[in-house]
Amino acid sequence: MVVESESTLHLEEFSILPVPFKRDAKYLAILKSLGMQDFLNEFNAALKKGQETGVFDKIINSYY
Numbered sequence: 001m002v003v004e005s006e007s008t009l010h011l012e013e014f015s016i017l018p019v020p021f022k023r024d025a026k027y028l029a030i031l032k033s034l035g036m037q038d039f040l041n042e043f044n045a046a047l048k049k050g051q052e053t054g055v056f057d058k059i060i061n062s063y064y
Contacts, residue, residue, distance in 0.1 A: 003009040013031050030036055050056045 003011050003014065013033065014029055015032065030040065
């Protein structure tokens with residue numbers, strides 16, 4: 001809906017993940033044309049490691 005409502009955004013410039021990392025009002029989007037695939041691969045690996053090791057749960061639980 002956001003992309004459709006903003007004329008400067010184009011859906012083909014975004015990748016939609018099959019499973020969201022987290023459902024929240026905040027999102028991360030990076031234009032494909034920026035050529036940041038190496039960064040995204042490292043970022044995704046770090047997210048996966050954080051989930052698998054429980055580090056994210058510890059961080060989140062520290063706020064409760």
